[in-house]
Every structure is written in structure tokens, then in C-alpha cells.
Amino acid sequence: MTTVAAFYLGHISADYLWDTFLSTVIGGGRRWLTDRIYQGMILVCGLFFLYLAFGYIVQGIGGI
Template identity: 35%
Template sequence: MTVLGHGILELILIIIMTFGLKDFFSKPTVAGFIGLFGGAFLAWMGYRMIKSGINKSVSLESQRAGNSAGVRNLALAGALVSATNPYFILWWASTGMESIRQSYALGLNGVLFFFMGHIFSDFVWYTAISTAFSRGKKLISDTVYRWIILLLGIFIIAFSIYFIGSGWKMLQM
């Protein structure tokens, strides 16, 4: 239910970006800066993930969430937590916007498939994390978790290079 709330908020953002701002964001200069900024933000995220994996500063124990027993509407809580998370806002203002811009090159179907893939990946990721939290160290060790974070950080760095390259090409037009 929490991921549903998160997804509804993302759907609203995608609709606004696709229909309300698509002409503005399709301008080469704007698209180029979004690509550069989004790529730089992804590179920073990837670097932090790699650093935390190497320094062993990330663990399942330190990631445990507080008790949410008082929350009656988990979907609303998911939307509110996402909307107030500065990383969520930064991601959508940079990397998310660039993803929407690139997926719109395939028309509305491209945006729809991006959204479906993005929401599915959110659902899979948060399901895995909540399962890991509920089952504790029986399911995944801190070492395995650190390796996952490290490998995902490397993947994000590679993705950032693609966005930076795309942004640079757009600025050269």
C-alpha cells in the first residue's frame, strides 16, 4: 500500500511532465541541462552507494524504519513520505525528468512503458527490502546487502554516464 501511494504521486508527476511541460522540456538546451544535471545527480548517488558499500557504513540494521503502527492509510503515508523526501524531489527534477523526456521520444506508449517499468521496479525493490526487514538476517546478511548496494551503485554510475552523454549531445545541437 505504501508503494501504491508512492506510485500515485509519481503518476501525477509524470502526467504533469508529459502533458503540461513537454514542449518546454523538449527544447535542446533545456533537455541538455536536464540530462547533465540528472546524470550528475545519478553519479553522486552511485558514488555514495559505492562508498557506503566499501566503507561498510550501510547495513540492514541501520536501515530499519520506525514503527508505523499509528498510520491508518498506508497509501497516503507512501505519497507523503515520498513528497517530503528531498531525494525524491531531486530525482524527479533531474533524472526522472530526463527519463520522461527520453521515453516521450517513443510517444505516449514510451511514457506508459517507462512508468510501468519504474513502478514495477519500485514494487520489487520495496518488497525485497520489506521482506528482508521482516525476516531479518535469516534472509540476507549485511555482507550480501553491502554487495548489492555496491553493485547497484556501479550500475547507477554507468546510467549517469549515459545521461551526461545524452545531455551533452543535446547542448551541441
């Protein structure tokens, strides 16, 4: 049980660290990040999430 707890705490800690890093980079980088680049990043992330969603839907239908 301690192994599971250690894994969980390590995973959550890494998530917080990564999210803090990303928010710092994006928040601090807003000075050099133009609106066009920012919109491009949002577009790429959105397309990636759509790709993942489509893949999960296809896998789900294939498993029926």
C-alpha cells in the same frame, strides 16, 4: 501485520501517484520544455545518480 500491509499499500500508492504526476508534467510540459532544458534536466538527474552510486560504493568499501 495489518500495519505493515497498510504502510506497504500506502507507500506503493504514493509511488504511483508521484510517478503519474511526474510523467504528466514532463509529457504535458514538452510543449514549453525546450530540448536544451530537457537535456539539462537529464544531465542533472544523471549526475545525481552518479553521486548516489559513488556514495554507496564508498560506504560499502568503508564497511569491509
